[in-house]
Amino acid sequence: MTNLLEVANLEGGYGRLKVLHDFSVTVEESTITAVLGANGAGKSTMLKTISGLVPPRGGTITFAGEDITHLPVEEMIVRGLAHVPEGGGVIPELTVEENLRLGGLWRGTAGAKVTTEAIKEVYDLFERLGERRTFHGHQLSGGERQMLALGRALVSKPKLLLLDEPSLGLAPPIVARIMALLRDLRDEMGMTVLLVEQNVGSALGIADEGVVISVGNVVARGHAADLQSDVKLRHAYLGF
Structure with missing residues (x-):
């Protein structure tokens, strides 16, 4: 399969605060990639930097074969990248x-x-x-x-949907419906999704790939089912 998104050695943060450290991830077309980690790990900053809301300080972002590292937000949207922030906006x-x-x-x-x-x-x-x-x-x-x-x-x-904590504060039946919808969008429409989510079970239940980050660094990546079954990893970084 073809990578729709390739993020290499990304650095980012706010003012003097550096949040992302040499962060890299790839997302294949028509897949769901779940990005997991504790509060403060850098998940939301990662999405904001990819979508152009936070200017990157280093590294490259390639989308559909084009370098979009320093494009303004409106150009990202025109190219087919949609970002749903935490809280929905x-x-x-x-x-x-x-x-x-x-x-x-x-x-x-x-x-x-x-x-x-x-x-x-x-x-x-x-x-x-x-x-x-x-x-x-x-x-x-x-x-x-x-x-x-x-x-x-x-x-x-959009060609790529960036979702930040879509289950936050919602009742379990609503969470289940949203996750089922994301799965259907992938399976029936070929949608590509990069999903940030603290509801680890729900996210890995629909994802193809998983990425675990801690303090702005990738500490693990692999098939979603493998990450879900890795007890040591879950205890160390995911809190369950």
Whole structure:
């Protein structure tokens, strides 16, 4: 299979604080790669640096064969990279439909008809959003906001979906539904996903590959099933 994303020797952080240290990862097309680690390990910083929200201090990021290391965020989106941050980033003052339409606007390549069709597909995936299309973001439950954030990313028709803690604060049935959706997006639509998640069991249950990081460094990588069965690794870095 072909690598859609290749991150090599990435360095990054905030101000004088260095968070990522020589971080490298590859993500194959049409797979789910789970990035795991304790709080403060650098998982969210890794996603923000790949998507351009945090400028990299070193290393390279190659996406679909192109060097995107220093491209601005808007160029990342146009090329097909969608980042759903922790908490989803839903705009509370906008309605469900308006939030979804932003996905098409941000990608910049979809006309009104294409965006409308993409929104219909999201409503088919999340019937609850269709029922609440006129509700504002602040009127939604936590699970509905997470669905909306994911749906907005899907409207942009991404090649690569970067997801940061999609299960955070959600009830187990909602978590199970989101994980099942990610699996279906991979299996039925060929979606490629880089997933940051502290719900280790759920993440490894749907992932093809897993990467464990600690203090900004990769400490283990391999098939998801192998990482899940490695008791010493789980105790040392994953807390269970």
